[in-house]
Amino acid sequence: MNRGGTNYIWLFLLGLGSGLRVHIIGLIGLSELVVFVLSPILFLRHMDEFKKAGFMTFYNLIFMMIVGSLMSSVYNHTWMFASIKNCAVLYSIFAYSVVLFLLLRKSFAGIGWLFAGCFVASIIVVWAFNTAIHVDASIGTAELADSTVEEMVTGVRFWNTRITAALRLPIVAETYLHWPLAYPLIALPIAAIVSLVLSVSGRSDALISMFAFILIAVAGKSRKKMMFLGRHMFLFFFGLLLVAAVCKRAYKYTAINGYLGEDARAKYYGQTKQGDSIMRLLMAGRAEFFIGMRAIMDHPIMGFGTMAPDDKGYWANFMWNYADYEDYDLFRRLNERREQYGGRLLIPVHSYIVGFWGQSGIVGLFFSLYIFYLLFQFFKYYVRCIPHWYGFFACTIPALGWSMFFSPYGHGVVMPMLFTGLLMARAVGKGWLQLPVEMELEARRYE
Secondary structure (H helix, E strand, C coil), X not given: CCCCHHHHHHHHHHHHHHHCEEEECEEEXXXXXXXXXXXXXXXXXXXXXXXXCCCHHHHHHHHHHHHHHHHHHHHHCCCHHHHHHHHHHHHHHXXXXXXXXXXXXXXXXXXXXXXXXXXXXXXXXXXXXXEEEEECCCCCCEEEEECCHHHHHCCCCHHHHHHHHHHHHHHHCCCHHHCCCHHHHXXXXXXXHHHHHHCCCCHHHHHHHHHHHHHHHHHCCCHHHHHHHXXXXXXXXXXXXXXXXXXXXHHHHHHHCCCCCHHHHHHHHHHCCCCCCHHHHHHHHCHHHHHHHHHHHXXXXXXXXXXXECCCCHHHHHXXXXXXXXXXXXXXXXXXXXXXXXXXXXXXXXCHHHHHHHHHXXXXXXXXXXXXXXXXXXXXXXXXXCHHHHHHHHHHHHHHHHHHHHCCCCCCCHHHHHHHHHHHHHHHHCCCCCCCHHHHHHHHCCC
């Protein structure tokens, strides 16, 4: 693969194709159709480079999860076809990572084009494909359903996610050092406000934007300041907890006083009937994680399989212990509607950890711990190694931290790009990869 403009085109098309999904047995991105075929060939051809850059443990864990997913479904007698589709999702992490590494390993340039492609796809998919992806909030699965353009553009998260993505585009590009520092320090708080104002479910997006703001405000463009995070990691995380507490109080004040709208106020009161602590807010708004983790405790080694039915009443037990009568009555009616249409209540996998561990067994836990280990290593030792990507890391690592607990893993190129970026930053720090001379000289200007 050649450096320069050709790589930018491929990265743009990779991002574009990732967001344009078609229904072939299951949902799949157009770029996935390509990388699924090319990645094994490219991996075998460049295996020595991947070994030298330290990717093999990451890839071995992915393939162990694929095997674990099949074994878990056999052991638990769950739907094998669903497990095969889950294996395809896991395989996409490997496939995207292989292609991304080979496109970026020499120039480290072009990730801005990757995210530009993702953004363009999020716009044209509405008119070109005229479809909507409906995510089941209880189990973390997605299905394709016809929707009108009007129905999509008036959805509660449509403009929220797209405005936020547009504001972040200059930050996540490798041209991060070229932009005035004032831009991310203004754009990210605006993104947080947009998330809160336009959607009653935008609290997580707002929190992610504010954490990104803090990471950039602390380090700016200086590699010395970036290493401050590593030297004072535990102090920094304690500070983040304080920020979370302040954000919680600010959310309470603005929601109760109606500054976020009547829907947000009603939602806040509904979620705090049994207390307004941070844990209560999480349990009220993200019950799927706690339900899924309770199920895992009964299946810690083999997991519970893919699309596992809730035969032991994990949903009911959680609702009974932590929800009020109205919440439980709503759960009962939703359950009756599922049974009416022939469906079964499933164990939720609305969390990376629960999804990996629950569907692939103990190796999924090992993979999750490995990701946390990469994050720890990154902040402790390697955060300064690719300063041009610092804006990208600042915006995507908080999203990963949230998703590990409260979002299902799905399709897309963003998380494989983050995993690949963490590994490449470590490779640069250990001398396994070399930052281009011009990028090294540019970084020194801000020290």
